[in-house]
Amino acid sequence: MDERIKNLLATLAVLQRADSARAALEKNLAGVEQRLSTLQNQLMAYQEQLKTSQGQLEQVKKQYRTDEVEIKSIDAAIVKSDEKLGYVKTNKEYQSMLKEIDDLKLKKSDIEDRMLSVLDQIETVEKKVICDKADLEDMKREVEEKQKAVRSEAEAQQREVASLHQEREEIWAELDPKMQKMYARAMHQGHGVAVAAVIEGVCQVCRMNIPPQAYIELMRLDALSLCPNCQRIIYPKAVIEVESAGVRD
Ligand SMILES: [Zn+2]
Numbered sequence: 001m002d003e004r005i006k007n008l009l010a011t012l013a014v015l016q017r018a019d020s021a022r023a024a025l026e027k028n029l030a031g032v033e034q035r036l037s038t039l040q041n042q043l044m045a046y047q048e049q050l051k052t053s054q055g056q057l058e059q060v061k062k063q064y065r066t067d068e069v070e071i072k073s074i075d076a077a078i079v080k081s082d083e084k085l086g087y088v089k090t091n092k093e094y095q096s097m098l099k100e101i102d103d104l105k106l107k108k109s110d111i112e113d114r115m116l117s118v119l120d121q122i123e124t125v126e127k128k129v130i131c132d133k134a135d136l137e138d139m140k141r142e143v144e145e146k147q148k149a150v151r152s153e154a155e156a157q158q159r160e161v162a163s164l165h166q167e168r169e170e171i172w173a174e175l176d177p178k179m180q181k182m183y184a185r186a187m188h189q190g191h192g193v194a195v196a197a198v199i200e201g202v203c204q205v206c207r208m209n210i211p212p213q214a215y216i217e218l219m220r221l222d223a224l225s226l227c228p229n230c231q232r233i234i235y236p237k238a239v240i241e242v243e244s245a246g247v248r249d
């Protein structure tokens with residue numbers, strides 16, 4: 001067993017751990033904007049809801065005002081007809097004028113009924129507007145809190161990424177250029193994973209069995225081995241101690 005190979009494999013495994021942890025964090029960080037905008041959209045749905053209710057309220061109030069104006073004009077017409085009643089000459093004219101006044105009063109009563117129902121509607125919609133305003137305020141607080149949490153989590157992850165990056169740079173600087181090249185190639189071929197542990201003869205990344213002869217060579221630890229299947233640098237998990245790569249204080 002070559003002690004240098006053993007140490008090198010341990011170093012490569014730590015390097016891989018740092019790179020994998022960083023990649024996972026970066027993937028998560030890439031989704032942060034999406035999460036923030038989803039929350040923003042939730043808030044906007046509540047704003048729309050309130051706007052709709054306010055629009056409804058405006059409409060029913062407008063209806064009420066229109067009815068008020070119409071009532072005034074009917075009242076004026078009734079007063080005018082009442083005055084005319086004193087000047088009519090024939091009974092026929094008199095009857096016709098009475099009929100006109102009755103019709104106006106009937107119309108007025110219909111509008112007054114409608115106004116009562118509109119008043120009910122105003123009351124209902126006003127309550128809805130108050131509810132929607134309260135819901136919006138709650139949602140605003142909730143969204144702000146969630147966005148704050150997302151942002152602070154992202155900041156913590158960014159710090160972790162920076163720390164992992166520094167850790168990998170330090171390890172990288174210690175590697176000789178040949179090793180750097182080998183790692184970079186395995187990383188490229190292995191779609192972001194250059195180093196794989198082998199447990200009980202199985203490559204833990206591609207899940208293929210290492211052929212017996214290759215396994216014997218791997219366990220000897222006198223040279224670096226690649227997985228015959230995925231071409232990643234492999235190390236026997238049972239023998240290599242991997243220090244945990246993680247955030248340093
Ligand atoms: Zn493999």
